[in-house]
Amino acid sequence: MKVFKSWQSYSRYVRALKHTYRYIHTPEVEVFLQTVLETAEERVESIPKDSVLWRAQLGHGWRFENEEVGEVPAPYEPERMCPRPGRATEGRANPKGIPYLYLASNRETALAEARPWMGSQVSVGQFKILRKLKVVNCTTERKGLIIYFKEPPPKKREEAVWTDIDKAFAKPVTPTDDAADYVPTQVLSEFLKANGYDGIGYRSSLGNGYNIALFDIHSAEIINCFLFGVSGINFDFSEIANPYYLTKHYKKKKGKGA
Numbered sequence: 001m002k003v004f005k006s007w008q009s010y011s012r013y014v015r016a017l018k019h020t021y022r023y024i025h026t027p028e029v030e031v032f033l034q035t036v037l038e039t040a041e042e043r044v045e046s047i048p049k050d051s052v053l054w055r056a057q058l059g060h061g062w063r064f065e066n067e068e069v070g071e072v073p074a075p076y077e078p079e080r081m082c083p084r085p086g087r088a089t090e091g092r093a094n095p096k097g098i099p100y101l102y103l104a105s106n107r108e109t110a111l112a113e114a115r116p117w118m119g120s121q122v123s124v125g126q127f128k129i130l131r132k133l134k135v136v137n138c139t140t141e142r143k144g145l146i147i148y149f150k151e152p153p154p155k156k157r158e159e160a161v162w163t164d165i166d167k168a169f170a171k172p173v174t175p176t177d178d179a180a181d182y183v184p185t186q187v188l189s190e191f192l193k194a195n196g197y198d199g200i201g202y203r204s205s206l207g208n209g210y211n212i213a214l215f216d217i218h219s220a221e222i223i224n225c226f227l228f229g230v231s232g233i234n235f236d237f238s239e240i241a242n243p244y245y246l247t248k249h250y251k252k253k254k255g256k257g258a
Contacts, residue, residue: 002035003154007146009035010164014184022183033191036165039158040136040192045201047133053103053212053220054110056124057081060227075225076123083217090179092169093189093200093213100189100199101214103127109207115172116230125225133198133219139210140166140203169202169211189213 006012013032020026025033063074075081083099094100104110107124116122146160168185189200199214214220 002031002038004032004035004039004157004161007148007152007157007160009157010161010168010184014168017183017187018180033188036161036188037191037195039162040197043137043162044197045135045137047129047135047198047212049129049132051129052126052223053105053129054107054124055081055101055103055127055222056110056114056122058114058116058120058122060121060123073121073227075125075227078125078222078225081123081125081222081225085217090173090177090182091213092171092173092182092185095182095186095190096179099217101127101217101220103212103214103220104204104207105209105212106207109204109209109211111228112207113172113204113211115206116233118230118233120230122228122230123225124228125222127220128223129220131219133214134196135199135201135212135214136192136197138162138166138169138200138202166203169200170205172205189215 009032013029016026016029021029057076057080059076060073061076061080062071064070065072083101085099086097088094088097088099090096091100091102093102102113104113110124111122114122140159140163146163148156148160151157152160165185165188173182192200193215198216198219199212201210201212204211
């Protein structure tokens with residue numbers, strides 16, 4: 001069985017795709033992808049037919065109430081809740097123009113992944129899986145930073161690489177991102193797609209569940225849709241680095257200990 005050459009194999013793979021070759025893979029990138037494919041076999045999970053997952057979209061449609069009230073907000077229509085072929089924007093897993101179906105394991109995660117703001121409205125639909133699906137579960141238990149000062153044993157290297165892959169997929173997409181930032185995860189997704197997998201599962205960094213990107217947008221269909229208003233948003237912060245102080249803004253104390 002193939003093993004990763006280094007616990008830093010993912011970061012080297014990223015540098016190669018972003019700064020050396022993008023569409024023609026170097027031998028090192030090919031070896032990395034083959035090693036991902038082999039080690040992914042231990043991460044394969046099945047999603048049974050008729051399973052239900054969630055998808056959220058910012059915004060709402062309209063429904064005519066009556067002559068007196070007129071139109072009122074309503075959940076988006078089914079076609080608006082599904083990816084539109086040929087109009088897909090860059091995603092963490094999909095390249096521009098090739099849509100994937102992004103779903104979440106629960107409603108709260110789907111809502112969080114839409115990144116709504118206070119007072120916004122979000123359409124949230126349930127999707128039923130139409131056939132048994134085989135997906136690669138990228139999630140890992142490790143969430144912190146992994147650093148080794150010398151190469152660890154193969155299993156530890158594998159753990160470190162899959163932790164990096166999990167973090168890469170979980171990182172939220174933002175409007176300010178460079179499209180090149182998505183290339184490494186897009187290539188991984190397409191490689192797994194080409195080798196017979198139906199999708200990938202990865203941790204959500206915004207909700208308490210996980211996300212699933214399905215390569216075939218027709219492998220699930222919407223069965224209902226709800227409209228939610230955002231009445232509150234909670235943020236938790238923790239300091240992750242030492243602060244610095246500019247001495248000119250602080251008066252030096254005189255006396256003992258000065």
